[in-house]
Amino acid sequence: MLRPISRSLCRFNLLGTRSCSNASEKLVITEVDDKTGYATVTLNRPPVNSLNLELLKSISEALDELQNNKSRGMILTSSSKTVFSAGLDIMEMYKPKPERLKDFWSTLQDVWFKLYGSAFPTVAAINGHSPAGGCLLALCCEYRIMCPNYTIGLNETQLGIVAPTWFQASMRNTISRRESELALTLGTLFSTDQALKVGLIDEIAANKEEAIAKAAVFLDKFRKISPQARAMTKQALRSKDIMQLEDNRSQDIDLFVYAVTQPKVQKSLELYLEGLKKRASA
Amino acid sequence: MLRPISRSLCRFNLLGTRSCSNASEKLVITEVDDKTGYATVTLNRPPVNSLNLELLKSISEALDELQNNKSRGMILTSSSKTVFSAGLDIMEMYKPKPERLKDFWSTLQDVWFKLYGSAFPTVAAINGHSPAGGCLLALCCEYRIMCPNYTIGLNETQLGIVAPTWFQASMRNTISRRESELALTLGTLFSTDQALKVGLIDEIAANKEEAIAKAAVFLDKFRKISPQARAMTKQALRSKDIMQLEDNRSQDIDLFVYAVTQPKVQKSLELYLEGLKKRASA
Amino acid sequence: MLRPISRSLCRFNLLGTRSCSNASEKLVITEVDDKTGYATVTLNRPPVNSLNLELLKSISEALDELQNNKSRGMILTSSSKTVFSAGLDIMEMYKPKPERLKDFWSTLQDVWFKLYGSAFPTVAAINGHSPAGGCLLALCCEYRIMCPNYTIGLNETQLGIVAPTWFQASMRNTISRRESELALTLGTLFSTDQALKVGLIDEIAANKEEAIAKAAVFLDKFRKISPQARAMTKQALRSKDIMQLEDNRSQDIDLFVYAVTQPKVQKSLELYLEGLKKRASA
Numbered sequence: 035m036l037r038p039i040s041r042s043l044c045r046f047n048l049l050g051t052r053s054c055s056n057a058s059e060k061l062v063i064t065e066v067d068d069k070t071g072y073a074t075v076t077l078n079r080p081p082v083n084s085l086n087l088e089l090l091k092s093i094s095e096a097l098d099e100l101q102n103n104k105s106r107g108m109i110l111t112s113s114s115k116t117v118f119s120a121g122l123d124i125m126e127m128y129k130p131k132p133e134r135l136k137d138f139w140s141t142l143q144d145v146w147f148k149l150y151g152s153a154f155p156t157v158a159a160i161n162g163h164s165p166a167g168g169c170l171l172a173l174c175c176e177y178r179i180m181c182p183n184y185t186i187g188l189n190e191t192q193l194g195i196v197a198p199t200w201f202q203a204s205m206r207n208t209i210s211r212r213e214s215e216l217a218l219t220l221g222t223l224f225s226t227d228q229a230l231k232v233g234l235i236d237e238i239a240a241n242k243e244e245a246i247a248k249a250a251v252f253l254d255k256f257r258k259i260s261p262q263a264r265a266m267t268k269q270a271l272r273s274k275d276i277m278q279l280e281d282n283r284s285q286d287i288d289l290f291v292y293a294v295t296q297p298k299v300q301k302s303l304e305l306y307l308e309g310l311k312k313r314a315s316a
Numbered sequence: 317m318l319r320p321i322s323r324s325l326c327r328f329n330l331l332g333t334r335s336c337s338n339a340s341e342k343l344v345i346t347e348v349d350d351k352t353g354y355a356t357v358t359l360n361r362p363p364v365n366s367l368n369l370e371l372l373k374s375i376s377e378a379l380d381e382l383q384n385n386k387s388r389g390m391i392l393t394s395s396s397k398t399v400f401s402a403g404l405d406i407m408e409m410y411k412p413k414p415e416r417l418k419d420f421w422s423t424l425q426d427v428w429f430k431l432y433g434s435a436f437p438t439v440a441a442i443n444g445h446s447p448a449g450g451c452l453l454a455l456c457c458e459y460r461i462m463c464p465n466y467t468i469g470l471n472e473t474q475l476g477i478v479a480p481t482w483f484q485a486s487m488r489n490t491i492s493r494r495e496s497e498l499a500l501t502l503g504t505l506f507s508t509d510q511a512l513k514v515g516l517i518d519e520i521a522a523n524k525e526e527a528i529a530k531a532a533v534f535l536d537k538f539r540k541i542s543p544q545a546r547a548m549t550k551q552a553l554r555s556k557d558i559m560q561l562e563d564n565r566s567q568d569i570d571l572f573v574y575a576v577t578q579p580k581v582q583k584s585l586e587l588y589l590e591g592l593k594k595r596a597s598a
Numbered sequence: 599m600l601r602p603i604s605r606s607l608c609r610f611n612l613l614g615t616r617s618c619s620n621a622s623e624k625l626v627i628t629e630v631d632d633k634t635g636y637a638t639v640t641l642n643r644p645p646v647n648s649l650n651l652e653l654l655k656s657i658s659e660a661l662d663e664l665q666n667n668k669s670r671g672m673i674l675t676s677s678s679k680t681v682f683s684a685g686l687d688i689m690e691m692y693k694p695k696p697e698r699l700k701d702f703w704s705t706l707q708d709v710w711f712k713l714y715g716s717a718f719p720t721v722a723a724i725n726g727h728s729p730a731g732g733c734l735l736a737l738c739c740e741y742r743i744m745c746p747n748y749t750i751g752l753n754e755t756q757l758g759i760v761a762p763t764w765f766q767a768s769m770r771n772t773i774s775r776r777e778s779e780l781a782l783t784l785g786t787l788f789s790t791d792q793a794l795k796v797g798l799i800d801e802i803a804a805n806k807e808e809a810i811a812k813a814a815v816f817l818d819k820f821r822k823i824s825p826q827a828r829a830m831t832k833q834a835l836r837s838k839d840i841m842q843l844e845d846n847r848s849q850d851i852d853l854f855v856y857a858v859t860q861p862k863v864q865k866s867l868e869l870y871l872e873g874l875k876k877r878a879s880a
Contacts, residue, residue, distance in 0.1 A: 155783075176783070194542040196549050208776055211553075212490055212515060218549050219437075219458070220537055233776060255784055260758040267760050267782050271775075476824040478831050493835075494772055494797060500831050501719075501740070502819055 062092040063113070064099065071106040072253055074159075074246060078113040085167050086123035087134060090141040093171075097148040104261065107253035108152070109246055110175060111159040118160045118184070119168030127294045128303045139290045142167075143283060146200060149174035151276050153265035155256050159245035160235065165189050165223060166197075173204040176268070177252045178235040179245045185223040186234060192221035194302070195293075198286065203275040209233045344374040345395070346381065353388040354535055356441075356528060360395040367449050368405035369416060372423040375453075379430040386543070389535035390434070391528055392457060393441040400442045400466070401450030409576045410585045421572045424449075425565060428482060431456035433558050435547035437538050441527035442517065447471050447505060448479075455486040458550070459534045460517040461527045467505040468516060474503035476584070477575075480568065485557040491515045626656040627677070628663065635670040636817055638723075638810060642677040649731050650687035651698060654705040657735075661712040668825065671817035672716070673810055674739060675723040682724045682748070683732030691858045692867045703854045706731075707847060710764060713738035715840050717829035719820050723809035724799065729753050729787060730761075737768040740832070741816045742799040743809045749787040750798060756785035758866065759857075762850065767839040773797045 063076040075096050077083040100108055112118045126138045149156065149171065158172040160180040169186050172178050180186065188205055190197040197205075197218060206214045213232050216222065229235040236252075239245035256264060269276075279286065293299060345358040357378050359365040382390055394400045408420045431438065431453065440454040442462040451468050454460050462468065470487055472479040479487075479500060488496045495514050498504065511517045518534075521527035538546060551558075561568065575581060627640040639660050641647040664672055676682045690702045713720065713735065722736040724744040733750050736742050744750065752769055754761040761769075761782060770778045777796050780786065793799045800816075803809035820828060833840075843850065857863060 176779070191541045191545045191549055194545050196545050196552070199552055202549075202553060206775070207779070210492065210774065211488070215458070215489070215550070215553050218553060219541075219546050221541060259755045259783075259785060263755045263758050263760050264783050267755055267766075268779070270760070270763055271766060271779050271782060473823045473827045473831055476827050478827050478834070481834055484831075484835060492774065493770070497740070497771070497832070497835050500835060501823075501828050503823060 060092070061089045062096045064096050066105075067250075070250055070253070072109060072250055073100055073105050073107070074109045074111060075100075076111050076113050077119055081114060082117040082120035083112055083114060083168070084120045084123040085142070086126050087138045087141060089123075090138070090145055094141060094144045094148060097145070097152065100154055101148070101152065105154040106261075107155045107157070107250075107256065109157050109159050109249040109253075110171060111242060111246065112162055114162050116184075117162040117168075118158075118164040118186075119171060120163070121166030121168050121170075124303065124306070127299075128307060129300065130294065132291070135291055135294065136287055139287050140283075143200075143279065143286065146170070146174060146204075146279070147276065150204060151269055151272055153261070153269070155253055155264070157249035157252055159239070159242060159249050160184065160186060161242040161245055166193070170201050170204060172235075173201075173208055177237075177249070179237045179239050179248045179252075180226050180229060180235045181239055181241055181245060182226050184226055186226075186229050187221070187223040188218055189221040189223050191219060192223070198290075200275065200279045200286075203278065205234075207272065207275065342374070343371045344378045346378050348387075349532075352532055352535070354391060354532055355382055355387050355389070356391045356393060357382075358393050358395050359401055363396060364399040364402035365394055365396060365450070366402045366405040367424070368408050369420045369423060371405075372420070372427055376423060376426045376430060379427070379434065382436055383430070383434065387436040388543075389437045389439070389532075389538065391439050391441050391531040391535075392453060393524060393528065394444055396444050398466075399444040399450075400440075400446040400468075401453060402445070403448030403450050403452075406585065406588070409581075410589060411582065412576065414573070417573055417576065418569055421569050422565075425482075425561065425568065428452070428456060428486075428561070429558065432486060433551055433554055435543065435551070437535055437546070439531035439534055441521070441524060441531050442466065442468065443524040443527055448475070452483050452486060454517075455483075455490055459519075459531070460511075461519045461521050461530050461534075462508050462511060462517045463521055463523055463527060464508050466508055468508075468511050469503070469505040470500055471503040471505050473501060474505070480572070482557065482561045482568075485560065487516075489554065489557065624656070625653045626660045628660050630669075631814075634814055634817070636673060636814055637664055637669050637671070638673045638675060639664075640675050640677050641683055645678060646681040646684035647676055647678060647732070648684045648687040649706070650690050651702045651705060653687075654702070654709055658705060658708045658712060661709070661716065664718055665712070665716065669718040670825075671719045671721070671820065673721050673723050673813040673817075674735060675806060675810065676726055678726050680748075681726040681732075682722075682728040682750075683735060684727070685730030685732050685734075688867065688870070691863075692871060693864065694858065696855070699855055699858065700851055703851050704847075707764075707843065707850065710734070710738060710768075710843070711840065714768060715833055715836055717825065717833070719817055719828070721813035721816055723803070723806065723813050724748065724750065725806040725809055730757070734765050734768060736799075737765075737772055741801075741813070743801045743803050743812045743816075744790050744793060744799045745803055745805055745809060746790050748790055750790075750793050751785070751787040752782055753785040753787050755783060756787070762854070764839065764843045764850075767842065769798075771836065771839065 059078060061079050063078050064073055066073045077089070079089045083089065126135065156175040157177040157179065158175040160172055160178060163184045164172050164186040166189055169188050172186065188197045188201055202214070202218055205218065209217070209232055224232060224234055226235070226238055230238055237248055239248050341360060343361050345360050346355055348355045359371070361371045365371065408417065438457040439459040439461065440457040442454055442460060445466045446454055446468040448471055451470050454468065470479045470483055484496070484500055487500065491499070491514055506514060506516055508517070508520055512520055519530055521530050623642060625643050627642050628637055630637045641653070643653045647653065690699065720739040721741040721743065722739040724736055724742060727748045728736050728750040730753055733752050736750065752761045752765055766778070766782055769782065773781070773796055788796060788798055790799070790802055794802055801812055803812050
């Protein structure tokens with residue numbers, strides 16, 4: 035297990051665990067399999083891959099690289115043993131600097147555009163818990179394989195917040211409208227088994243290695259298919275969702291900034307963080 | 317069982333049973349559980365809760381009251397032993413006064429806006445048959461629990477009429493597009509068991525009391541969730557359907573008035589009512 | 599089995615079999631059952647009903663005739679023993695005359711408008727393979743009954759091409775968004791059993807006769823329903839898809855012509871046809 039370098043560098047995230055920077059490690063590790071050409075993109079911001087500006091920028095750059103290299107396929111996974119991604123880093127929202135806050139949200143939008151609309155095929159190998167923003171990354175992929183005994187879901191209402199319309203659209207692209215409404219209003223965190231039943235994931239794998247192996251099996255199905263025809267088909271199917279955000283990008287940022295900077299929201303973030311500190315020192 | 321005050325006050329409805337006014341009874345009874353804070357809203361226009369202007373206005377007012385009181389949740393049910401609601405009152409459409417006809421349809425739209433888009437969570441405890449407009453009320457709710465051996469469906473085509481687009485949208489929000497098309501073109505009335513299978517209802521309860529108890533169990537799931545985040549999430553998911561009618565409200569009224577006042581339609585209503593009278597006196 | 603009149607008249611289609619004109623045979627045979635009033639429309643362009651301009655025009659005329667005669671219902675099937683329709687005739691796209699190419703695509707749009715939006719109820723009795731354009735015809739119908747051991751699907755990506763948005767919309771109207779995305783990006787050809795499981799077809803029939811008999815059973819369900827109310831309901835449900843193409847009809851033709859006339863596409867068609875010739879003479 036990675037240990038924090040110093041307490042002062044630690045940041046608290048939504049799961050209440052600590053996230054620490056370590057300059058010697060890359061936030062995102064891309065490895066291309068020589069034989070298959072598939073890229074494994076590993077989120078690597080210990081301990082729980084909470085999505086801060088730097089991690090999002092690293093993901094965005096990794097996706098650009100795959101796009102430019104006309105990747106044959108991507109497998110998104112985590113270096114953590116128990117968490118795929120804990121979602122957005124709460125520290126980005128607490129007492130934020132206005133410009134960074136905008137950049138943070140705009141970069142999340144970038145990641146969504148690049149992942150949800152990628153030309154290359156994408157699979158999430160979900161080897162740990164995947165709430166909120168973690169679930170969003172998984173939903174953006176075209177196929178989801180999950181390890182047992184974890185949870186996944188857009189649980190925003192459980193946190194007192196609202197999943198943006200493009201988070202909702204990503205879920206609706208995957209499970210039925212009916213199940214989406216229940217899941218989004220209740221903020222349901224599905225177990226691996228429940229997620230399979232409702233269609234939020236496609237397969238279960240015993241462990242990370244098996245998940246990645248199964249991901250490659252899925253990607254293999256595209257080997258004989260024209261990458262261009264495939265990409266155009268996927269993008270046509272997802273175009274309404276994509277255009278919806280493209281047409282409202284700046285309003286979506288303004289709405290996020292407005293919501294986060296409300297005194298009431300800042301106060302509740304403060305109380306939340308104080309609670310975490312107390313628990314951490316107890 | 318309630319008895320009609322006088323034959324002259326009776327009105328015939330779509331199911332062919334009689335509906336009678338009784339000034340001493342409220343058309344809608346709202347009871348709030350002191351412990352849970354949940355409101356049970358009981359449709360009470362014997363014998364079959366056919367939706368006339370007065371009943372619709374009473375429902376609309378009851379929904380306003382719950383909204384203003386920031387209700388924790390609503391359970392919609394019926395005082396009848398066999399009918400949830402028989403749907404729109406045919407007498408509102410036979411030889412109508414133009415102003416009342418417009419008011420009737422506009423009030424139905426109001427009820428739909430307030431119920432389909434309510435901030436508070438809603439459950440239908442469907443303790444009887446629920447055709448056409450009765451099914452619409454149930455579809456507007458977020459969860460449906462039904463007692464055995466009844467029927468439910470948007471059976472408009474069976475009656476020779478067309479379910480308006482917002483009726484159709486309410487069904488599509490609940491069951492799949494494929495099942496919606498079959499159900500709406502065929503005018504299918506589903507049995508309780510069939511309704512569960514297709515997803516038109518969520519649960520079966522042995523009787524009204526059990527239905528209401530199960531409804532409370534569903535509402536309890538929202539106890540730890542921010543009501544505001546919940547409401548905004550629900551309304552975002554249903555916003556396209558809501559905006560669709562908002563943008564076409566007056567045209568939708570005009571279309572209804574035009575259709576109803578066609579001589580051919582009035583003639584068929586007349587024949588239908590004569591048939592009912594003959595059967596009633598036989 | 600029908601034999602080609604002369605080799606020079608033969609045309610190669612996407613399945614790699616030969617299609618031959620025979621002036622003595624009608625391309626589409628419409629037979630109306632005296633008892634039920636249902637019309638069986640049989641595609642009859644041996645050997646595999648590849649959709650060229652003439653066959654499409656014949657289908658379009660057959661649909662007009664049914665519409666004008668206020669048909670009670672249509673059953674679409676094939677005179678072939680193994681193929682429902684092999685899809686678009688590749689010869690329409692190879693070294694095309696510009697005007698004919700436009701006419702070809704415009705006629706396919708016509709067929710789609712008339713079949714997808716028909717007032718009368720429609721059933722596909724799929725008595726053979728049904729790839730690409732063949733699957734499209736089946737998807738336009740309101741009900742699908744298929745014989746065992748054939749394949750069906752919008753397999754365009756397998757052929758290196760992209761199914762137009764209205765092909766995609768027809769699939770989305772039938773199976774879930776999730777299954778549509780997988781099927782369309784992978785270009786899946788489903789076996790009869792798989793098609794039933796995913797909802798691409800509604801029933802399996804042992805043979806053509808049973809398929810037609812089952813189709814009549816489905817159509818019988820509409821006997822007591824107002825044809826006008828039925829038609830308006832169906833058209834309202836499908837109106838968004840229909841308006842989408844209506845609003846983009848000429849752009850859709852331009853896009854098709856542009857794509858087909860690309861030197862790269864013409865080259866790959868040439869290679870494909872040469873391969874067929876070699877196989878045919880081997």
